[in-house]
Amino acid sequence: MRRLLPHLVLLVATVVALFPVAWVVKMALRSSQTFSTSLSPWPDEVSLVQFEALFADPVFWRQVLNSVVVASATTAVGVFLACTAAYAFSRYRFPGRRAGLQVLLVTQMFPGTLMMIPLYRLIESMGLLDRALGLVLVYSTTAIPFCVWQLKGWFDTLPKELEESAIMDGAGPLTLFWRIILPLSRPAIAVTALFSFMTAWNEYVLAATFMGDERAYTLPVRVQSYVGAYTTEWGLFAAGAVVVSLPVMALFFVLQRHLVGGLTAGGVKG
Amino acid sequence: MTRQAARIGLVAPFIAVLFAAALGALALQRYSAERHRATATAFVTHLAQWYAEQGPAGSEALARDSRVRFAAIATRTQAGAYPYLHDLRFTAHTVDARAGEVLWPILEDDRAVALAVTRSGVTHLPNGAWRAAVRAPGSDGERSVAVIETQPLSPISVPWWGLAASCLAAFALWLDVVRRSPGRGAAPLVAAALSAGAILTPLGMRLVAVDAAEVGTTLGSADLRGAALMLAAAVAAPLTLVGVVSARRGSGPSPHRWAYAYIAPAMVGLGVLVIVPFAFGVVMSLHERVGGDWRWVGASHYVDILAATGRRLWEPMSFYFTLAVTALWTLVNVALHASIGLALALLLARPTLRFKAVYRVLLIVPWAVPSYITALVWKGMFNQQYGLVNHLLGVLGLAPVSWFASFWTAFAANVTTNTWLGFPFMLVVSLGALQSIPADLYEAAEVDGATRWQQFRHITLPLLRPALVPALLLGSVWTFNMFNVIYLVSGGQPGHATDILVTEAYRLAFEQDRYGYAAAWSVLIFVVLLAWGFVTRRAGEDDEPSRAAGGGAH
Numbered sequence: 001m002r003r004l005l006p007h008l009v010l011l012v013a014t015v016v017a018l019f020p021v022a023w024v025v026k027m028a029l030r031s032s033q034t035f036s037t038s039l040s041p042w043p044d045e046v047s048l049v050q051f052e053a054l055f056a057d058p059v060f061w062r063q064v065l066n067s068v069v070v071a072s073a074t075t076a077v078g079v080f081l082a083c084t085a086a087y088a089f090s091r092y093r094f095p096g097r098r099a100g101l102q103v104l105l106v107t108q109m110f111p112g113t114l115m116m117i118p119l120y121r122l123i124e125s126m127g128l129l130d131r132a133l134g135l136v137l138v139y140s141t142t143a144i145p146f147c148v149w150q151l152k153g154w155f156d157t158l159p160k161e162l163e164e165s166a167i168m169d170g171a172g173p174l175t176l177f178w179r180i181i182l183p184l185s186r187p188a189i190a191v192t193a194l195f196s197f198m199t200a201w202n203e204y205v206l207a208a209t210f211m212g213d214e215r216a217y218t219l220p221v222r223v224q225s226y227v228g229a230y231t232t233e234w235g236l237f238a239a240g241a242v243v244v245s246l247p248v249m250a251l252f253f254v255l256q257r258h259l260v261g262g263l264t265a266g267g268v269k270g
Numbered sequence: 271m272t273r274q275a276a277r278i279g280l281v282a283p284f285i286a287v288l289f290a291a292a293l294g295a296l297a298l299q300r301y302s303a304e305r306h307r308a309t310a311t312a313f314v315t316h317l318a319q320w321y322a323e324q325g326p327a328g329s330e331a332l333a334r335d336s337r338v339r340f341a342a343i344a345t346r347t348q349a350g351a352y353p354y355l356h357d358l359r360f361t362a363h364t365v366d367a368r369a370g371e372v373l374w375p376i377l378e379d380d381r382a383v384a385l386a387v388t389r390s391g392v393t394h395l396p397n398g399a400w401r402a403a404v405r406a407p408g409s410d411g412e413r414s415v416a417v418i419e420t421q422p423l424s425p426i427s428v429p430w431w432g433l434a435a436s437c438l439a440a441f442a443l444w445l446d447v448v449r450r451s452p453g454r455g456a457a458p459l460v461a462a463a464l465s466a467g468a469i470l471t472p473l474g475m476r477l478v479a480v481d482a483a484e485v486g487t488t489l490g491s492a493d494l495r496g497a498a499l500m501l502a503a504a505v506a507a508p509l510t511l512v513g514v515v516s517a518r519r520g521s522g523p524s525p526h527r528w529a530y531a532y533i534a535p536a537m538v539g540l541g542v543l544v545i546v547p548f549a550f551g552v553v554m555s556l557h558e559r560v561g562g563d564w565r566w567v568g569a570s571h572y573v574d575i576l577a578a579t580g581r582r583l584w585e586p587m588s589f590y591f592t593l594a595v596t597a598l599w600t601l602v603n604v605a606l607h608a609s610i611g612l613a614l615a616l617l618l619a620r621p622t623l624r625f626k627a628v629y630r631v632l633l634i635v636p637w638a639v640p641s642y643i644t645a646l647v648w649k650g651m652f653n654q655q656y657g658l659v660n661h662l663l664g665v666l667g668l669a670p671v672s673w674f675a676s677f678w679t680a681f682a683a684n685v686t687t688n689t690w691l692g693f694p695f696m697l698v699v700s701l702g703a704l705q706s707i708p709a710d711l712y713e714a715a716e717v718d719g720a721t722r723w724q725q726f727r728h729i730t731l732p733l734l735r736p737a738l739v740p741a742l743l744l745g746s747v748w749t750f751n752m753f754n755v756i757y758l759v760s761g762g763q764p765g766h767a768t769d770i771l772v773t774e775a776y777r778l779a780f781e782q783d784r785y786g787y788a789a790a791w792s793v794l795i796f797v798v799l800l801a802w803g804f805v806t807r808r809a810g811e812d813d814e815p816s817r818a819a820g821g822g823a824h
Contacts, residue, residue, distance in 0.1 A: 006617045007625075013614055014632045020647050020690070021635055023658075035656050081536040088532035095526065100533065107544050108747055109799035113775035114792035117554065117785060118547035141543040144536050146744075173528050202640035205753070220640060227646055234650070241643045252638045256631055260702040 021245075027238035035234045050239035059214060060222065064243075067201060067219040070135045074200035075193050078140035082147035082192055083185075087177055089148065090155035091163075101152075104145040116209060123210055130216040135207060139200040147192045154188035155181065187258035194255050198248055219244045555789035571790035586766040587774065589791070593798065596750060596770040599684070603749045604742060606689045611696025612734075616726075618697075619704040630701070637694035645758035648687040652759070674763040681760070681768050688755045696741065703737035704730070743806050747799060771795045 022041035031047040038044065054060055088094075089101060119138060120129075128134030162184075163176050171179065182189070204220040211217050217225075223240035226233040252259070558567045573579070578588040585591055614633060618626055636644065651658045652673040660670035674680045707730065715725045753772050756762065762769035762777070769777070772795060779788035 006620065006623060010614065010617055010629050010633075013610075014629060017633055017636050017690070017694075020644065020651070021639060023651075024643070024647055035650050035653070038661075081539055084532045085536035088529040092526065092529035092532075094529040097529075100537070103540075105803065106800065107540065107548075108744070109751075109796055109803065110544065110548050111751055111772050111775060111792045111795045112753060113772055113779060114551040114789055114796065115544070115547050117779070117789075118550035119543070121550070122543070122547055137539075138543055141539040144540055148536065177532075198638075202642075204640075204642045220642060224642065232646075232650075237646070241640075241647075245639050245643065248638045248640070249635065252634060253631060256634065259634070259698055260630075260705065 024238045024241050024245075027234050028242045030235055033233045033235040035232075050235045051243075053236060054239050054243070062215050063217045063219055063222050066132055066216060067244075070132050070139070070218055071197050071200040073132070073136040074139040074143070075196040077136060078143045078147060078196035078199075079189060079193050081140065081144055082151055082196075083182065083189065084177075085144070086148045086151035086155055087181060090152045101149075104148055107145050112205065116206070119206070120209060129210055130213045132216075134210055135200070135203075135218070138206060138210075139203060140196065143196045143199045147196060150192055150195070151185070151188055154185055158184055190255050190258045194251055194259075197251065201244070201248060551789050552793055554786060555793050556786070558786040559783070567786065571787045572794070574787070575791055575794060586769070589771075589794065592769060592771050592774050595681075595768065599681070599756075599770055600746050600749045602685055603688050603692065603752075604746050606685070607692045607696045607745060607749075608738070608742060610689065610693040611698075612700045612738075614693070614697050615700035615704055616730075618701060621709075633697060634694040636690050637698075639691075641691055641754045642758060644691050645687055645755050648683070648690070649759045652683045674760055676764060677767045680763055684755055684760050684768060687759050688749070688752060691755065692745070692749070696745065699737055699741045700734065703734045706737075707733045746802070750799060750802075751795075771798075 019041055026041055026043045027035070028050055029043045029046050029048075031045065031049045089097060123129055123134040123138065126134065128137070158181065162180055166176055166180050202220060203218075204224060207218045208221045208224065211221060219240070223237060223244055226237040226240065555571055556566065556568060558565050558571070575589050578590065581588050583590055617623070618629060618633075623629075650656075652660075654660060654670060654672045654674075657673075659673070663670060671679055673683045711729050711733075712725055715729060720728070750770075751772050752770070753776065756768065756770050756773045757776065760768045762773060766774065766777075771791070775788050775791045775795065778784045778791055782788075
């Protein structure tokens, strides 16, 4: 009994965690657009009608491309910015360091509703509405504070002796950063990259505001478009949801070993 | 003393010049933009009026009239539903009447209208401006409908974001100058040159953009401005590199140059795309949008919100009621996330547990699903007629519940959704922290005869604290501003009661078009969070020693 109890609790939790997901998959595999009302999460039919309808639309592929471009560019820019800044915050003691760290925290408190109109004006004045570049700029900067804290926590756990001995061997600051710190931080960087990617891949509100042209939509905006005020095309919505969620799930699956370690170092030393 | 004086003497003029340049550029930009907009608007208004008088037949008659060479037909439209986000756009046709063809069919903004008309028109003024006259046939021959004179599109019209970026770059460089001891060679000169370059780059690009538009390339101005931005970045990068190299050679003895070089890119990005919009939002909160203009109203929005003008202090949509709901929402969620996450982590951390990896992968699945999808699916599940939850209640022999008809059930639906969404994060954080606790501590405790509970109370919890406290604080801020779940699941039903502060702000701005009021409301949200941050910062600082002791998951 003592051995079974943890399994029982974990099983219940797992079922609860997976139920809505199974539900979405089930709806995606149905041929009707209505919300399924039976309790069983197992698919009652396996039809690829919804996916076919989705994939047959050339605009959909264009939107997939948008999402991929936006998310990967955001990840690249965001991780670069966060790595350099986090390294400085972790290794150097300079005037403004504490203030800088506080500012990073404070920006997390800015309500999105306050930022939306000014950001719209800003992006508009740069001529970047309907353009992937606009979203990339906004996403990669909004993800910076969390990523910096995250990476700084990791860098803090790396022993200073490593760098000291490298300096003895004549390494300059850039060599230290590129050759010593970054290779040792792969797990944390992977987790940071995952978060940047997720931020960009999943974000809806700003994408819907900045992208007026259907061809410029990212996938969340597309998926959301199936949800109407009065009726919802649940079949297409679910199929889109599956397509949107799969890459993130795959990344989670690949990176989940790093996730536990990479995330916690940031938390511990935050 | 003299050092200090020299330093101030060196830096003060630098700041003054920079400040003056910034102000001057702003003023000029404003002036030329205003002037330009005014002329273009007047022109288009005239045209629209003329068009209203003549009608489509008028323009056809115009096209047949051999005395008329050029005509322009313009309309004003509003592009979208939000009066603020979607500005008025001017659309114009310019027609070559003799050739009978439309020259520039659809033009997107006022500048393009002006430009098109100037190109269809006649005079190129010596100062670089264009003047165009549009004529319509009248009984006494031609009559001039509208005359437009464009300003030469001044290269001084720096886009304001460029100015902001330049000022930030200049400020960063200024910091560097301050750190260097004065009189050491060319450092201040280099700094000044760099900041001038930073200011001039968007300027130059602007000029290029205008030129390209004048000669009528097929590139849109958006492309050009996007390219300008990238080019500015491309120019800024080598400049930074030069700074870095010169720092390396030791021409500037600042001990912190590397630190600043490393944080500069992130801070500039943050400054332009986070701090500047925030400041803009604060300014917005002191204005109200009346018609098409922003009118200064001072602090009256704040007074209205805090005094709950027009409603009782304690009812849905009043600031205090919404704040209380938000606080409750945050508290309940964070408590549930933390307790569920920690409990599951404790189970998963048992060394003897089998299928550990499988559970771990499956339990973080909710985290990977985008939150708006989660929210919409759960909303469907809580639907009174076809929702699964009521179906389940039916199976258990209970009556169906109309979930969004009363406050507590709607609140419960929101909380359920958000808990499902949020517990994996706390699970992962707890799991990592648990793994970092050395096993020999437990062995020692066991030798001393400590019970399970005592071990948890005196070993696990204290050692988890440094990892959990920051995660909880971060989680509380996120939950406080969690827009998707509230907006998509309960949608504030019944009667705005379950709205939290951010969703209410969104409604004020985008459903009621009260932009200034919504901005003030949002600033107050920020103030509340800031106060919360100050309160919890003390808690964070108390952790400093334990962090040093217990830190190091690796």
